[in-house]
Amino acid sequence: MKGISLDVLKDAANRLMFDMSEQEYQTLLVEFKSLVQQMESLAKIEGLENVEPMTFPFECSTDYLREDVAEEPLPRDEALGNAGSISDGQIKLPKVVL
Amino acid sequence: MDYLDMGIAEIHSALVKKEVTPLELARLALQKAKENKENAFEYICEAEALEFAATLVEPEENNLLWGIPYACKDNFSTKGIPTTASSNILEGYVPLFDATVVKKLAEKKAVLIGKTTLDELAMGGTGTTGHKGTTFNPYDPDHKHLIGGSSCGSAVAVAAGIVPFAIGSDTGDSVRKPASYGGLVGMKATWGRISRYGLFCFAPSLDHVAYFTRSVEDSATLLNALAGRDEMDSTSSFQPMDNYASGLGNELKGKRIAIINGILDTIRNKKLISAFQKSVDQLILAGACIDYVDFPTELLHAIYPTYIVISCAEATSSNANLDGIKFGPYRGGATYQEVMSNARTKGFSELIKRRFVIGSFALMSENREELFERAQKARARIVQVTNQILADHDAIYLPASPSTAPVVGGSSDKLSDERLIADNYLQIGNFAGLPSITLPLTMLDGYPIGVNLTGKAFDEKNLFGIAKSVERITGLEGLDVNVRKEALL
Numbered sequence: 324m325k326g327i328s329l330d331v332l333k334d335a336a337n338r339l340m341f342d343m344s345e346q347e348y349q350t351l352l353v354e355f356k357s358l359v360q361q362m363e364s365l366a367k368i369e370g371l372e373n374v375e376p377m378t379f380p381f382e383c384s385t386d387y388l389r390e391d392v393a394e395e396p397l398p399r400d401e402a403l404g405n406a407g408s409i410s411d412g413q414i415k416l417p418k419v420v421l
Numbered sequence: 422m423d424y425l426d427m428g429i430a431e432i433h434s435a436l437v438k439k440e441v442t443p444l445e446l447a448r449l450a451l452q453k454a455k456e457n458k459e460n461a462f463e464y465i466c467e468a469e470a471l472e473f474a475a476t477l478v479e480p481e482e483n484n485l486l487w488g489i490p491y492a493c494k495d496n497f498s499t500k501g502i503p504t505t506a507s508s509n510i511l512e513g514y515v516p517l518f519d520a521t522v523v524k525k526l527a528e529k530k531a532v533l534i535g536k537t538t539l540d541e542l543a544m545g546g547t548g549t550t551g552h553k554g555t556t557f558n559p560y561d562p563d564h565k566h567l568i569g570g571s572s573c574g575s576a577v578a579v580a581a582g583i584v585p586f587a588i589g590s591d592t593g594d595s596v597r598k599p600a601s602y603g604g605l606v607g608m609k610a611t612w613g614r615i616s617r618y619g620l621f622c623f624a625p626s627l628d629h630v631a632y633f634t635r636s637v638e639d640s641a642t643l644l645n646a647l648a649g650r651d652e653m654d655s656t657s658s659f660q661p662m663d664n665y666a667s668g669l670g671n672e673l674k675g676k677r678i679a680i681i682n683g684i685l686d687t688i689r690n691k692k693l694i695s696a697f698q699k700s701v702d703q704l705i706l707a708g709a710c711i712d713y714v715d716f717p718t719e720l721l722h723a724i725y726p727t728y729i730v731i732s733c734a735e736a737t738s739s740n741a742n743l744d745g746i747k748f749g750p751y752r753g754g755a756t757y758q759e760v761m762s763n764a765r766t767k768g769f770s771e772l773i774k775r776r777f778v779i780g781s782f783a784l785m786s787e788n789r790e791e792l793f794e795r796a797q798k799a800r801a802r803i804v805q806v807t808n809q810i811l812a813d814h815d816a817i818y819l820p821a822s823p824s825t826a827p828v829v830g831g832s833s834d835k836l837s838d839e840r841l842i843a844d845n846y847l848q849i850g851n852f853a854g855l856p857s858i859t860l861p862l863t864m865l866d867g868y869p870i871g872v873n874l875t876g877k878a879f880d881e882k883n884l885f886g887i888a889k890s891v892e893r894i895t896g897l898e899g900l901d902v903n904v905r906k907e908a909l910l
Binding site for chain 1 (some may be wrong): 747756758775799
């Protein structure tokens with residue numbers, strides 16, 4: 324397991340597109356020490372190597388085609404109603420290609 | 422005591438006899454919601470509820486939910502009604518569609534009177550982390566005790582007699598634990614039994630729609646209304662439905678019930694153990710066969726870390742859409758990355774960020790196999806052992822929590838066996854997707870505490886039958902803060 328340090332925690336946060344205050348990182352560093360202790364208990368379970376990882380409680384496959392029914396799409400003003408930055412009927416963001 | 426402290430069937434009878442109207446019930450529920458001091462509501466749907474209730478004139482005799490007021494956790498989409506999941510990152514968000522459970526209840530003509538508080542984005546178990554602050558336990562007017570979370574507001578709405586039922590969600594024990602602290606029946610059906618369309622995703626392999634009532638009978642009534650395949654949720658089950666209320670009169674004779682030694686043994690509260698053992702004696706007298714069974718200790722210790730790793734890891738992707746661009750407060754920035762980062766940095770609370778960092782850490786390429794995949798393998802082993810026990814038993818029976826409602830700001834030894842095992846074992850029900858119901862056991866020093874029954878997948882009818890027998894033993898059907906009942910145990 325990767326060692327815990329402030330840099331590792333900052334990297335983990337930045338990968339998820341947010342930041343924290345220095346004090347919040349310090350609190351998290353303390354919490355991680357207890358957490359790592361608990362996570363290590365997973366390593367003590369014998370015979371897990373050949374167990375298939377469980378991703379869902381049951382097999383659930385939905386493999387059918389829905390009926391091809393014509394529907395009204397979401398009106399533009401409704402679709403944009405929750406966006407905080409809009410212009411000319413579209414969501415407006417800073418330029419991606421400068 | 423008033424109509425809203427009664428059970429669904431009793432209120433229905435009064436509605437059918439026109440002793441009371443849906444509009445009068447809605448007004449009463451809205452008034453109680455507005456007067457509530459426990460911080461149960463994010464948004465009270467006054468105009469919407471009154472408008473809808475006024476349309477309900479001719480009672481539908483065969484529809485138990487006709488005109489019944491209810492509340493819904495604020496992490497379900499409700500068209501035209503602000504929905505924040507108690508997080509600043511969704512401040513001002515108004516959904517464009519109804520969650521399937523909300524739609525089904527509207528079709529049954531139940532009346533939504535409010536959206537309830539939760540731990541931010543349902544990621545917590547205390548009811549203290551929502552953007553509106555702590556939600557308190559209605560059994561303590563001094564507000565020194567918690568109701569627990571994450572479905573804290575929905576639990577208060579039912580325990581305080583504001584509504585007879587409320588919708589919540591349960592990813593670890595977010596309905597079944599507050600049910601224990603609030604003297605309620607908290608039910609989580611089999612994974613896939615109730616559609617999750619419109620429920621804000623936390624950890625999709627563990628998330629369940631769940632709900633609170635004040636009796637097992639009402640719980641069965643609700644499942645009859647909410648269960649069923651939904652094409653809008655690809656994980657909803659094709660399994661045929663039962664009439665879930667039809668097994669309530671079943672006898673206990675011949676039912677096999679397992680008690681897991683390694684969980685029960687960690688509980689230190691002697692009064693709780695005594696009441697629990699008395700209930701076991703009564704179950705035996707009623708004809709049930711009780712077996713004390715073992716569960717590998719290393720797997721019991723693995724429950725909490727398995728849950729934390731899987732839930733936090735899944736949450737990182739489930740919440741990736743919260744970017745402040747399509748919805749939620751737009752905070753600006755020089756690049757689109759900065760726009761997202763500003764929205765998320767300001768929108769998430771510290772606790773949520775900490776959980777996301779745990780998830781991000783578990784998914785790092787260097788840790789993925791050792792943490793995330795290992796947790797998924799531990800989950801598989803825990804589920805395998807649980808299903809082995811249930812292969813020979815109708816249900817697993819245990820105290821739902823090792824203590825009554827926690828004190829605000831209280832601390833506990835996070836690494837004690839009681840905390841790690843007895844306080845977290847309900848997560849097994851989420852790992853395995855099993856139906857699981859909490860109901861009141863007794864009152865200890867003025868506060869309720871519950872027991873939990875977990876059954877086989879899609880065996881809800883049988884589980885309700887056993888739960889009804891426990892309810893007869895405890896005598897605590899219909900408990901709320903206005904209807905204090907004497908515990909028999």
